Amino acid sequence: ALCLSLTQAPTDTPIVITNVNVLPMDRAVVLPNQFVVVEHGAITYLGTARPPDRLTARQIDGSGKYLMPGLVDVHVHFHGNPPNDYPTLLQLFIANAVTTVVNLRGNPQILELRNQINAGTMLGPRFYTVGPYINQPFFTTPDEVERAVVDEKRAGYDFIKIHGNLSREAYHRLNEVARREGIRIIGHLPRNLGPQAAFAEHQYMIAHGEEFLYDTLSRSTDSSLMTIGSHFAEWARRTAAAHIWVTPNLTAYKAIGGMIQNLDSMLARPEVRYLPQPTQQIWGPTTNPYTNRNPPLGAAGFAPRVHLLEKLVVAFNAAHVGLLLGTDAMNTGVVPGFSAHDELQDLVTAGLSPWEALHAATANGAEFLAQPGDHGTVAVGQKADLVLLDANPLDDIKNSRRIAGVMLRGRWFSREDLKSLLTYTANPGQGSN
Numbered sequence: 296a297l298c299l300s301l302t303q304a305p306t307d308t309p310i311v312i313t314n315v316n317v318l319p320m321d322r323a324v325v326l327p328n329q330f331v332v333v334e335h336g337a338i339t340y341l342g343t344a345r346p347p348d349r350l351t352a353r354q355i356d357g358s359g360k361y362l363m364p365g366l367v368d369v370h371v372h373f374h375g376n377p378p379n380d381y382p383t384l385l386q387l388f389i390a391n392a393v394t395t396v397v398n399l400r401g402n403p404q405i406l407e408l409r410n411q412i413n414a415g416t417m418l419g420p421r422f423y424t425v426g427p428y429i430n431q432p433f434f435t436t437p438d439e440v441e442r443a444v445v446d447e448k449r450a451g452y453d454f455i456k457i458h459g460n461l462s463r464e465a466y467h468r469l470n471e472v473a474r475r476e477g478i479r480i481i482g483h484l485p486r487n488l489g490p491q492a493a494f495a496e497h498q499y500m501i502a503h504g505e506e507f508l509y510d511t512l513s514r515s516t517d518s519s520l521m522t523i524g525s526h527f528a529e530w531a532r533r534t535a536a537a538h539i540w541v542t543p544n545l546t547a548y549k550a551i552g553g554m555i556q557n558l559d560s561m562l563a564r565p566e567v568r569y570l571p572q573p574t575q576q577i578w579g580p581t582t583n584p585y586t587n588r589n590p591p592l593g594a595a596g597f598a599p600r601v602h603l604l605e606k607l608v609v610a611f612n613a614a615h616v617g618l619l620l621g622t623d624a625m626n627t628g629v630v631p632g633f634s635a636h637d638e639l640q641d642l643v644t645a646g647l648s649p650w651e652a653l654h655a656a657t658a659n660g661a662e663f664l665a666q667p668g669d670h671g672t673v674a675v676g677q678k679a680d681l682v683l684l685d686a687n688p689l690d691d692i693k694n695s696r697r698i699a700g701v702m703l704r705g706r707w708f709s710r711e712d713l714k715s716l717l718t719y720t721a722n723p724g725q726g727s728n
Contacts, residue, residue: 309334309349310679310707315357317341318689320364320657321672323650325687331362333679336705337668341675355707360699361687363653364671365394365420365680366635367660370502370542370621373408373424374400380571381408384631385419386716387569388624389708391632392682392701395660397621398424399456399482399502406451420703421680423664425481426452429469430459437468444469448476456482457498463488470496481540484509494533500540500663502621504604504611505548520599527607531614540617540663543608545601545641546634547623552597554585554628566633569720578627585627605645612647619663620656636696639688649692679705 310333317326332340332349340346368388373381388396398405401424409424411417426447427433434440444455455473457466457480466485473480479499484490484506493501501507507530508523534541554561558580561567567575576582585592612618620642622634635656642652661671669678685697701708708716 307335309352310355310702310705311346311349311352312355312357312362312683313345315360315362315683316687317673318361318363318653318687319673320654321670321674323648323689325361325689329357329362331357331673333681333702333705336679338673338675338677338679341673353707355683355700357683359685361684361694362673363682363684363688364657364661364673364677365682365701365703366392366656366695367395367397367620367664367671368393368622368624368635368656369397369500369619369660369663370399370544371396371624371631372400372626373398373405374402376571376625377573378404378408380574382418383569383571383720384625385412385417386720387630387632388420389418389632389701389703390698390713390716390720391635392695392698393420393632393635394680394682394701394703395421395664396423396624397454397664398422400428400458401426401452401456403450409453423453425454425456426450428456428458428482430457430461430485435462435465437462437465440465440469441472444472444476444478448478452478454479454481454499456480456502457485458483459485460487461485463492466492467496470498490530490533493539494537497537498539500542500619501534502542502544503548504541504543504545504607505600507607508600508603520603524603524606527610528614531607531610531616534611535614535616538617540619540659541611542619542621543604543611543642543645544621544623544638545604545608545645546637547626547629548604549597549601549641550626550628551585551592552594552601554583555592555597556594558583558586561628564630566630569717570630574625583627608642609646612651617659617663618642618647618651618655619659620652639692639695643692649689652692653688653695 312331317329332346409422412419412422429443434443481500482502486509622638623629624631624634639652658671661669679702681702683700685699686694688694
């Protein structure tokens with residue numbers, strides 16, 4: 296099958312990347328002319344001296360290129376997509392050097408998808424998933440919330456997602472039981488309670504920067520936009536103090552405004568052609584959920600809110616809030632894989648340095664996931680999820696798109712392999728076997 300034929304080297308074949316510039320991502324430096332050895336899915340050597348010859352090793356010339364960790368997208372969506380489309384979506388992530396994803400709406404079918412990927416029977420990035428949403432009206436009392444958390448933990452989900460309102464008592468029980476059960480709460484803020492409740496309960500991650508615009512003080516009304524920024528410094532300080540991760544999610548929010556303003560232009564983007572045909576049709580003018588709202592959404596309101604979100608990102612970054620890369624991939628208008636590079640650009644446009652944006656997408660993502668042996672860095676002992684770039688992304692974040700190769704679990708995908716993945720997604724009936 297195509298999915299397995301493109302995993303070129305078996306995991307027990309050593310791979311040596313020669314004369315490559317390394318971006319370790321634990322610090323803002325470039326280590327020039329390095330040799331990197333990968334064995335059994337992990338980095339076993341990193342240094343300037345040529346390692347001892349391995350007769351069976353595959354040699355990859357890294358001369359003039361830059362090696363960094365693969366990207367982590369902590370906000371993607373598979374729920375609502377037909378299972379037949381899962382391989383296409385997974386391959387779009389790999390082709391764009393996204394080597395880890397977190398699915399933010401789950402069900403038993405997606406849990407099984409995760410298990411297939413982990414077992415090696417489905418080609419895909421490292422995959423984590425929440426379960427079904429926990430919020431009103433599906434769960435209302437503290438006891439109902441407790442049972443839901445316990446059930447999802449026992450089912451094997453990786454996180455719990457909140458996606459709406461809860462009473463203060465139920466929200467407290469949600470976080471209390473999650474800590475007892477050893478599973479973390481991520482997702483939206485309970486908008487009826489505002490960020491103050493999240494600060495008090497130490498919610499693990501907030502999945503949209505825009506959630507702060509819906510604070511109970513303002514409700515994100517047009518009249519509140521002039522004053523809401525005055526709260527950013529306090530929210531940043533309290534978010535950092537509560538050790539809450541934040542995913543700005545700029546790309547998805549900007550995409551909504553872009554579709555309302557000019558849907559034809561958004562749908563004409565080159566990457567849209569790689570989506571399954573049913574998805575392209577759903578995003579079209581007759582069924583697009585954002586351009587068919589009643590009452591309609593106004594494009595004019597998005598520009599000032601985007602500006603506010605950019606200011607919020609800068610304030611949170613200055614306060615040392617843990618920022619993550621998440622794109623809402625497969626939300627309408629957001630193309631998987633490609634959206635990670637859009638988000639990197641949006642973070643830099645907002646005011647982060649290229650290194651800060653890339654650090655959010657690599658080392659921060661790994662720290663958020665907190666898996667043994669994975670710090671999201673290029674170092675001995677770390678997992679071999681890597682991307683080889685033609686140019687230095689620290690010089691220009693656009694260089695994150697110049698992908699020469701991807702390594703996933705120690706398996707190498709050359710530039711040609713990645714092109715084949717994209718060719719297959721665009722023409723699934725014509726792919727090689």
